[in-house]
Amino acid sequence: MKTVFLFSGQGSQYPGMGAELAEKYSAAKTILECGSDIMGFDLLKKLTDSTPEELAQTRLSQPAIFTTSLIALTAARENGIDNCAVAGHSLGEYAAMYASGMLSLEDAFKAIKLRSEAMAKAAESTGGAMAAVIGCDNETIEKVCSEVEGFVAPANYNSPVQTVIAGECAAVDAAVAKFGELGKRCVKLAVSAAFHTKLMQPAADEFKAAVSGFTFNAPNCDFYANLYGRKLEDFSDMPSYLAAHICSPVKFTDELNAMNEAGIEAYVELGPNKVLTGLVKKTFRGANAVNIENNDTLEKALAALKG
Helix, strand or coil, X not given: CCEEEEECCCCXXXXXXXXXXXXXXXXXXXXXXXXXXXXXXXXXHHHHHCCHHHHCCHHHHHHHHHHHXXXXXXXXXXCCCCCCEEEECCCHXXXXXXXXXXXXXXXXXXXXXXXXXXXXXXXXXXXXXXXXXXXXXHHHHHHHHHHCCCCEEEEEEEXXXXXXXXXXXXXXXXXXXXXXXXXXXXXXXXXXXXXXXXXXXXHHHHHHHHCXXXXXXXXXXXXXXXXXXXXXCCCCCHHHHHHHHHCCCECHHHHXXXXXXXXXXXXXXXXXXXXXXXXXXXXXXXXXXXXXXXXXXXXXXXXXXXX
16 A cells, blocks of 8 residues: 655644653654753653643744654554655654655754754744635635735645635734635634744744755655645755745645655554644545554554555
8 A cells, every 4th residue: 555654743732742652662762862862851751741832832842743753653663554655744844854764863853953943033033923714715815915914925735625824913814804704714823923934034044054064865765845745856955945945835735636646545644633634634535544643543543554
């Protein structure tokens, strides 16, 4: 069965994530020790003891979600689940890079530390907001964003029925009001930044310089990219790709369509919650999509993939 591993993005975190699988799989100890050394704090303690408010902070949420995704990856592989492709949503691309052999465990954690700090700093200086627009076509969304005063733009093309917009707080609020007039539902996201827009350019510049000396290997499987919405073919300048990734829209719907066209038969989300699993099912009715985040979901995924 042609299977893709999908990796969760920021916003999917919750207290206690990853702890159950970390206790069961010895390989998780290596992940937690490496990550704790590089991040400068006890990751397992942060996963289990942090409040939702603490976990929502970019400097912690990014390494915490990344760690949980790697622990879930360990559980999947130790139970014989194989993949021919990887993809991640935003932050999830870093777990995908590790899973495909592009980055070592140490460099992956170093990249996460640098990225989370650069993005948190940019968010603190520029501010911003994000909102999910439900059941509206992208042409209308782009038109509304271009017509309101201030800066707001599509940031995440998540599924045929959900696109996230981001920008200056007042502009996002004005766009949300306009969508309300058009009878479209919007949900403000619990973030204080405009991720994947030009407001993140300072973070992109800082991050590119910081990772310029990292070693990026060619992936050992197909790697689908947020930036282009398709399989990535050119890995010659990953620092530039990852910098552009920080301040460009996530074309996740296009990625899913490209995977479907390539014959992917099963979608396995590794990491906290099942946001991406839901996006797959909204995009492809009846898709074989499962998530792995604890013992229960692992058993269900194994049953679904064997069936």
